[in-house]
Amino acid sequence: MFEPVKIADNVYWVGAVDWNCRSFHGHSYSTHRGTTYNAYLLKGARNVLVDTVYAPFADEMLERISRVIDPSDIDYIVVNHVEPDHSGALPVISQIASRAAVYSTARAVEGISSYYPGISVAETVKTGDVLDFGGRQLTFVEAPMLHWPESMFTYLPDQALLMPNDAFGQHMASGFRFADEVDHGYLMEEAAKYYANILLPYSKLVLKKIAEVQQMNIPIEIIAPSHGLIWRHEPMQIVEAYVRWAAQETEKRVVVAYDTMWQSTEAMALALTEGVESAGVDVRHYKLGVSDHSDVMRDILDAAAVVVGSSTVNNGVLPTVMPLLHEIKGLRPTGRKGLAFGSYGWGGGAVKEIEATLAAAGMDIFEPGLSAKWCPGEDSLTACFDAGKRLGNFLNNG
Numbered sequence: 001m002f003e004p005v006k007i008a009d010n011v012y013w014v015g016a017v018d019w020n021c022r023s024f025h026g027h028s029y030s031t032h033r034g035t036t037y038n039a040y041l042l043k044g045a046r047n048v049l050v051d052t053v054y055a056p057f058a059d060e061m062l063e064r065i066s067r068v069i070d071p072s073d074i075d076y077i078v079v080n081h082v083e084p085d086h087s088g089a090l091p092v093i094s095q096i097a098s099r100a101a102v103y104s105t106a107r108a109v110e111g112i113s114s115y116y117p118g119i120s121v122a123e124t125v126k127t128g129d130v131l132d133f134g135g136r137q138l139t140f141v142e143a144p145m146l147h148w149p150e151s152m153f154t155y156l157p158d159q160a161l162l163m164p165n166d167a168f169g170q171h172m173a174s175g176f177r178f179a180d181e182v183d184h185g186y187l188m189e190e191a192a193k194y195y196a197n198i199l200l201p202y203s204k205l206v207l208k209k210i211a212e213v214q215q216m217n218i219p220i221e222i223i224a225p226s227h228g229l230i231w232r233h234e235p236m237q238i239v240e241a242y243v244r245w246a247a248q249e250t251e252k253r254v255v256v257a258y259d260t261m262w263q264s265t266e267a268m269a270l271a272l273t274e275g276v277e278s279a280g281v282d283v284r285h286y287k288l289g290v291s292d293h294s295d296v297m298r299d300i301l302d303a304a305a306v307v308v309g310s311s312t313v314n315n316g317v318l319p320t321v322m323p324l325l326h327e328i329k330g331l332r333p334t335g336r337k338g339l340a341f342g343s344y345g346w347g348g349g350a351v352k353e354i355e356a357t358l359a360a361a362g363m364d365i366f367e368p369g370l371s372a373k374w375c376p377g378e379d380s381l382t383a384c385f386d387a388g389k390r391l392g393n394f395l396n397n398g
């Protein structure tokens with residue numbers, strides 16, 4: 001039932017489709033469209049499996065492999081990344097392919113032995129090392145912190161095929177395997193959301209790694225990531241998108257994200273939004289209690305300004321605002337304009353907390369935060385509208 005998909009000469013996708021995956025990384029990242037765990041079988045005089053799948057999908061992977069070769073005939077298993085969504089089936093496949101030698105970076109050794117006691121790495125590899133598998137060759141490129149310390153890319157020169165593991169992926173389940181077979185808008189939205197929620201804090205390393213690979217001058221005709229669709233037509237389109245996102249290039253757009261206790265902060269949010277709109281600038285408006293913070297992060301990826309608001313509760317922000325602030329703090333969308341706002345009853349505190357978080361993430365505070373005591377009157381709402389308009393006009397002139 002589970003068929004492999006040939007992606008190049010003697011190269012097969014033997015991964016798994018997780019249609020029902022709805023969150024990742026401890027629920028910090030929503031995956032509305034599911035995901036795939038991509039593993040690749042390279043067939044030759046010797047057989048290589050590049051990455052495996054999440055443990056619950058081991059049988060699906062094994063069935064796909066067995067339609068190409070007997071899984072016990074795998075000679076090498078390359079572990080590009082220890083995170084269990086890719087290494088989880090290692091114990092199962094290692095037991096069946098008992099003579100298979102595991103290859104990884106030196107940094108992966110500790111993780112593999114910790115997650116999978118009894119499995120040992122036969123050979124550690126570093127950038128430039130070559131694995132000859134019966135006349136065909138693989139080379140390796142270490143990619144530390146993209147996005148774990150032990151992450152690695154594997155390259156198959158005879159097919160100009162790059163297998164960069166998590167890089168260039170998307171959390172998107174599909175019956176298709178190639179990027180050119182699916183709706184391009186959905187695909188790029190998922191690729192952007194993936195970058196915003198996983199790779200954004202490592203943007204400087206992303207730029208360095210792309211430059212390093214470009215300097216190697218190796219032809220790349222297929223980019224086969226470990227999640228989602230495979231880039232075979234114009235594969236550089238995703239590399240170019242990564243360069244834009246990693247350079248923190250933004251568009252003339254404002255994200256307004258907030259939550260409210262008794263609609264005072266909401267009235268301020270609406271006035272701010274109207275102000276931005278009055279300047280003719282695109283605005284994305286999110287009430288956080290009914291929104292998904294991973295989706296908001298995706299929009300922050302290419303927004304030139306981020307406006308965050310909260311009512312004050314217990315001297316700080318509402319609990320529904322915390323997840324977004326947590327992500328902004330960790331994912332660090334730098335270089336954008338930031339603005340805080342919110343209502344309070346007596347001591348305040350939320351605006352100060354938001355402003356500090358936006359500044360710590362590397363945003364430039366556009367103006368001192370807007371506060372309104374109890375219920376914002378006409379003056380407060382006009383001040384919010386005017387601030388939104390000034391922000392919009394600033395982007396128009398930038």
Ligand code: FEO
Nearest residue numbers: 081083085086166
């Ligand atoms: Fe898809 Fe970092 O694992």
